[in-house]
Amino acid sequence: MKVKQLMLLTVLFALMASCGGRIEAPVKEARAVWYSRFEYCNSTKTHDQDSIKLHISSVIDKAADANFNIILFQVRGNGDAYYTSDIEPWGEHLTGEFGKDPGWDPLEYAVKKAHSRGLELHAWINTFPVWRGTEPPKETNPLSPYLAHPEWLVCDTSGTPQPLTNHYVSFSPGIPQVHDYLITLAKDIVSRYDIDGIHFDYIRYPEGSIDNGYSHDSISVSLFQDSEKGNPYNLEWEDWQREQLNQFVYKMYNAIHEMDPAIKMSAATIGSYDVGGWNGYHAVFQDGRRWAEMGKVDFLAPMIYWERTHPIQPFMKRSEEWRKNTFERYCFPGMGSYRYNTDEKPHTWDETLGQIRDMRAKEFPGFVFFDAGSIEGHWSDLGFKEFATPANIPPMPWLNVQEPVLPENITVDMPDHNKIRIQWENTTDQWQRYNIFVAEGPEIDSLSSHHLRMVTLPGANTAELKVRNQDTHIALSALNKAWVESPLSRIISFRE
Incomplete structure (x- = not known):
């Protein structure tokens, strides 16, 4: 692109x-x-x-x-x-x-x-x-x-x-x-x-x-x-x-x-x-x-x-x-x-x-x-109010850094009805971050601040976050040091 x-x-x-x-x-x-x-x-x-x-x-x-x-x-x-x-x-x-x-x-x-x-x-x-x-x-x-x-x-x-x-x-x-x-x-x-x-x-x-x-x-x-x-x-x-x-x-x-x-x-x-x-x-x-x-x-x-x-x-x-x-x-x-x-x-x-x-x-x-x-x-x-949701720094694809790599083996469990715990394998360097998206259905929009719930620290491979009663699905994307974002991972349902 x-x-x-x-x-x-x-x-x-x-x-x-x-x-x-x-x-x-x-x-x-x-x-x-x-x-x-x-x-x-x-x-x-x-x-x-x-x-x-x-x-x-x-x-x-x-x-x-x-x-x-x-x-x-x-x-x-x-x-x-x-x-x-x-x-x-x-x-x-x-x-x-x-x-x-x-x-x-x-x-x-x-x-x-x-x-x-x-x-x-x-x-x-x-x-x-x-x-x-x-x-x-x-x-x-x-x-x-x-x-x-x-x-x-x-x-x-x-x-x-x-x-x-x-x-x-x-x-x-x-x-x-x-x-x-x-x-x-x-x-x-x-x-x-x-x-x-x-x-x-x-x-x-x-x-x-x-x-x-x-x-x-x-x-x-x-x-x-x-x-x-x-x-x-x-x-x-x-x-x-x-x-x-x-x-x-x-x-x-x-x-x-x-x-x-x-x-x-x-x-x-x-x-x-x-x-x-x-x-x-x-x-x-x-x-x-x-x-x-x-x-x-x-x-x-x-x-x-x-x-x-x-x-x-x-x-x-x-x-x-x-x-x-x-x-x-x-x-x-x-x-x-x-x-x-x-x-x-x-x-x-x-x-x-x-x-x-x-x-x-x-x-x-x-x-x-x-x-x-x-x-x-x-x-x-x-x-x-103005910054109620997290935001990524705009991507700088001209910087010569490693491409973001999607996390592997994502698992999700619910310790209680309003909290989820996510784990994944981080297969790249310690500086990769992850966007965590949560939605009220299987359609997740990576450009919606309603769906972006968390930007992890670099090198993370676990996260916990609160969810709403209507939330049902989750997906992740990866961010490299230039804030270039990967495609979304597979979308996972956490309420059966």
Whole structure:
């Protein structure tokens, strides 16, 4: 089956619900949330390890209970590490001191917790930023990249490096050695942690690039002027800078997938592709469309944090533009749910709910909340209403992973009248999951959320679940690491 046909299946709806005008939740839908280093580290002013762990555990439990399926967990902010690294120093928010070993590993802890609850965990990296603050970092071991490589910093038209402020100072995307450095960093994470994906933010030049001429560092300028090696197609300056980001994405995607073809690589992009004053293409030379067109990203999460009624950047219009720009890859629009926790319209939670419903009406394959903290007070409601049924992450058949294998020797018994116990032989690797479908007759629809009752943990070979009095039949399907689904197993009657 062609990729386009497979992707079309991910956005089909099983039925239209008749109550309240609400569309039934799809069986294939990415439900993701950004979970920043500020959120889990600043949950306590004492930097107490147990309190931070409790926050991570609590957020993951709430997300799992609400039928989310992806956590985008931040592990790098600005040349710092929230995981054990020999390349960059520990982030200061873990202990209150930059470079200080906290004595535990947040990424390792979060991965194990997420996997125990059936969630994918993607390591979220701020890509080019290397420092943030009005004073330079202190010397640490390993040294901050800001201190280790001042020759790589973004520079203005006069060749002066970005000044220290309360916002990020970045490495220049036009320097090949910077690409190599970041690829080494990402490969280190992939090699040592059981993550499901790498998620990149800040794949772009800094704010103010047009006004300040970022980045006229000497290496970039020299390459731009080199018509043989650095600029063989004689691109104009802005196009050349876009191509540097393109090349970074291409190289990163290839490097990651050479190590592990099942890793999903994604990117957060500016919410507007090329419209308005603040957009990716013109303001910061970011061409996410090109990354998707070349197949060098698995999904884009454009940060469309505006409301649906915004006069210049309306949420749904920008979302639909991005979807057209992702070709055979996915667009999971980023919702600014952090903005919709006030009582003043349109900045109420109803705007977030409206965005979810509108995206479903337009058959979007998923979405991302910014951020986990914005869902506090709403987790249970989402799990009870909008996400009342589980969902698969949309399939990514272009990933070079083993095809799903149907379970064998399925048996079903009933310990009591409203519970069934299923067992099967898992003949493949430990990462295969299973969908369990239950219906009120022998006709089972694998695209109906009424029939999908459970998505198992990877490697499972048993399951127990409650059933309704009218339920009579069950079937299973298998899911590989790319969430490609097998055909249904034979349909089994469990009420004779």
